[in-house]
Amino acid sequence: MNLTAPIIAASCGSTVLRAAQWVAPLQTACDRYEINTPLRLSAFLAQVGCESEHLEYVAEIWGPTPAQLGYEGRADLGNTFPGDGLLFRGRGLIQITGRRNYLLASLGLELDLSNHPELLETPVNAARSAAWWWSNRGLNALADQQQFVTISKRINGGTNGLETRQALYAAAKKVLGC
Incomplete structure (x- = not known):
């Protein structure tokens, strides 16, 4: 299925101008990981829209908030060294978070993310990492x-932003004719 800036904008809650810069990276990533039907694209783009704040951010804004401070020392994220929380904060259109997930993404995407986590901030890699995460789960x-709520939990670990995710999903389904 061919993506367009209006489809991406409606599905992610962004402007058409912002969506236009994501057409090629998202199309390539979706093609590679078979996110290629209206239902798959609706769910994927809605999640991407929520996780990236409507395609505005490809890196987690660091406060640090209490939740972000909690990334430090989290064995389940592989954050075993001081500073890992900040270094391996969420990046990509679906926020890859933690040293362990960066290592897995490094292997899956053939990128040196352990030494260059900022590579997930480029449009191509931000889109590829999101589609890779989606496929691997x-x-x-x-x-x-x-099963949109289950998808949300697998991406975010809970139901954070569920209202936004569901509103984007409804918009995506509409624009994609589901």
Whole structure:
């Protein structure tokens, strides 16, 4: 399915101008990971829109907030060295977070993210990492079944921003004719 700036804008809640810069990177990433049906694209783009604040950010804004301070020393994220929380903060259109997830993404994307985590901030890699994360978590099958809340939990670990995610999902389904 061919993506356009208006489709991406409606699905991610962004302006058409901002969406236009994401057409090629998202199309390539979606093609590679078979995010290629209206239901899959609706769920994927809605999640991307929420995670990136409507395609505005490809790196987590660092406060640090209490939640971000909690990244330090989290073994489940692989953050075992001082400063890992900040260094391996969320990046990409679906926020890859933690030393362990960066290492896994390094292997999957063939990028040296352990030494250059900022590579996930480029449009191509931000889109590729999001589609890679989606694929590795089996989210195409859940999108086919319209299990949107389960998808949200697999991406975010809970239901943070669920209202926004659901509103974007409804908009995406409408523009994609679901």
